[in-house]
Amino acid sequence: MLRAMLGEAWHAMGSNKMRTALTMLGMVIGVGSVVLMMAIGQGAQYAVAQTISTMGSNLYVIIAGTTQASGVRSGGGFGFTLRVADAEAIAELEDVTYVAPMQQGTQQLVYGSKNWSATVVGTTPEYLDARSWTLASGYVFGESDLRSATRVALLGKTVIENLFEPGEAPLGKTIRVRNTPFTVIGTLNPKGQNLDGRDQDDTIIIPLSTSQRKVFGVPFAGSVRSIIVQAASAEAMPSVEKSVTALLRQRHRLRDDAENDFYIRNLAAAADSAAETTRVMSMLLGAIASVSLLVGGIGIMNIMLVSVTERTREIGVRRAIGARQKDILAQFLLEAIMISVTGCLIGLVLGVGGALLTNAITDMVIVISGGSVLVAFGVAAAVGVFFGFYPARKAAALDPIEALRYQ
Amino acid sequence: MYEPSPVGRSAPADAVIHVEGLTKTYVTAAGPFPALKGVDLSISHGEYVAIMGPSGSGKSTFMNLLGCLDTPTAGDYYLVGRNVAHMANDELATLRNRTIGFVFQGFNLLPRMSLQDNVALPLVYSHLDRETRRRRAREMLAKVGLDSYADSFPARISGGQQQRVAIARALINSPSLILADEPTGNLDSHTSEEIMALFGQLNDEGITVVLVTHEHDIADHAKRQVRFLDGLIVSDALTPVRAEAAGSTTATAPVTAGQGAPAC
Secondary structure (H helix, E strand, O other): OHHHHHHHHHHHHHHOHHHHHHHHHHHHHHHHHHHHHHHHHHHHHHHHHHHHHHHOOOEEEEEEOOOEEOOEEOOOOOOOOOEHHHHHHHHOOOOEEEEEEEEEEEEEEEEOOEEEEEEEEEEOOHHHHHOOOOEEEEOOOOHHHHHHOOOEEEEOHHHHHHHOOOOOOOOOOEEEEOOEEEEEEEEEOOOOEOOOOOEOOOEEEEEHHHHHHHHOOOOOOOEOOEEEEEEOOOOOHHHHHHHHHHHHHHHOOOOOOOOOOEEEEEHHHHHHHHHHHHHHHHHHHHHHHHHHHHHHHHHHHHHHHHHHHHOHHHHHHHHHOOOOHHHHHHHHHHHHHHHHHHHHHHHHHHHHHHHHHHHHHHOOOOOOOHHHHHHHHHHHHHHHHHHHHHHHHHHHOOOHHHHHHOO | OOOOOOOOOOOOOOEEEEEEEEEEEEEEOOEEEEEEEEEEEEEEOOOEEEEEOOOOOOHHHHHHHHOOOOOOOEEEEEEOOEEOOOOOHHHHHHHHHHOEEEEOOOOOOOOOOOHHHHHHHHHHOOOOOHHHHHHHHHHHHHHOOOHHHOOOOHHHOOHHHHHHHHHHHHHOOOOOEEEEEOOOOOOOHHHHHHHHHHHHHHHHOOOEEEEEOOOHHHHOOOOEEEEEEOOEEEEEEEOOOOOOOOOOOOOOOOOOOOOOOOOO
16 A cells, blocks of 8 residues: 555656656755755864864863052962962862863073974973873873973974974974973874964973973972863863862961952863854754755645645545545655655755865865754655645545536 | 434345435525435346436435435435445545446546556555556456556547546446446547447446436436436336337336336
């Protein structure tokens, strides 16, 4: 029965090819644009997620509070309230994976006849773990380097490109930072830009103790400008923030009515808002494309209504020879679904093709997920049912006597 | 006038059609219009009946009721012993599919389908498999002498041939009854004769044929003639035996105002 009906629906579609093709075109454009727009939107989401993952996930940065001298307040990070010992205490807290005290600034680097200005980060090896930064070659400095403040450095890709000749191996070479010689013991894997568009590879990493003694100087031993903290998971972040705050307040002996003498910044928040922006953009694109799907559906309804009117007599004959109302309903519904699903398949092919083409000519990131294909397909079938139902019911409700008399 | 008969009362055993007090009133803007005013009629198995009457006499309404395309306002209609007057839509559809074969004035073949598929169409609604549908359709086309046109389309054959295909379609589910509504209305007289000969042949094979027509020479092919006027049967009589060779008989038998089945 179903096979016979499918055959008939196919036949009916083929009987007026031009009209069927034009009706289908609505679905083709609708599904095609949904697939293409979702591919572009998800591509953007993917690109942002990539960038965020290079920054390290679930990170907090704790910055020392401000100083105030004769009413002039400095910015955050210039107070002397944080200590390396604070970092060690935070590391003991629950759900904290990595903690690294750090100090950074821009310094002039010299190698041979070349010089270059880059961000110098003085920190502990945990910094690399927290930011999931790996080495391309060499090794990371260790505890003994921190203790004895050895002059060793890890170089980022941009620094290497600007200080060394192409092909020259930086490992073992000596560069100067503020006239202090440093031995290059490792090179960092590239990370690309961060969300602000700053080049993360334009960085040199040295032991915290060395940076304090030789590069930045420090107001008193054991203080540090900032501490980077990684929580075990995104879910654990709020509780980590709370326990870190409580711990630091206790360690700094702050009274209940005193303000924090440090700031906690959530790096994930910035990342989240960027991700949220692309997610909204992707949804918006999908929503706009869905409107064309809706228009396609209305086109199907329109043509099915015409078809029902044209075939009134046929409906009468079918009823007379024994078709029940639901047989007529099923027949027209099936035809509508067939048009929309066939249009959907063509639209899928065109949408995916369009996405690949976009990728080829604009180097935009394109992500075609099985989910978006399924959604497009499901929506097309639903459109067929939804917009096919009214004409089909109209056909089924025809009085067979009137229908037979229809000229 | 009749009230619907109580349960247990039924039609004569050999009656294909048995109606009692059949009434149909249409509700129009101008008020109720009685198209049938209480009709009693019995048609036995193997009969060949012509239903006649001018337009507006109620014969089309009667035909629609006999064909289970409509339900009466009052009265009872027993089709092969079952009272269909109060059946639901789907049951009526099944009856039309299995028990009645329709032949229309305008042939009503579906233009997009091959003749074989047209003939097989009722079997689709009987849920028979494809192979059986094909085989039966071929048999029926052979019966009306058109098996060589099985894959042809309606537009490619003549009107007379189309009507033969329509008859094949009507026969395919071995119905108890063939209902033909002005089957020769769109045909020339020569072709009409051929079609009427086919009905005669089917009747000779034992199939009950009910024919609606307003043409006397077509009605004369039937063995019994029932006349309608103003929603009532005004005559019901056997067709006088025709002098075939002379072809002179145009008048029907004298009108007998009585009703009831004639002795057959």
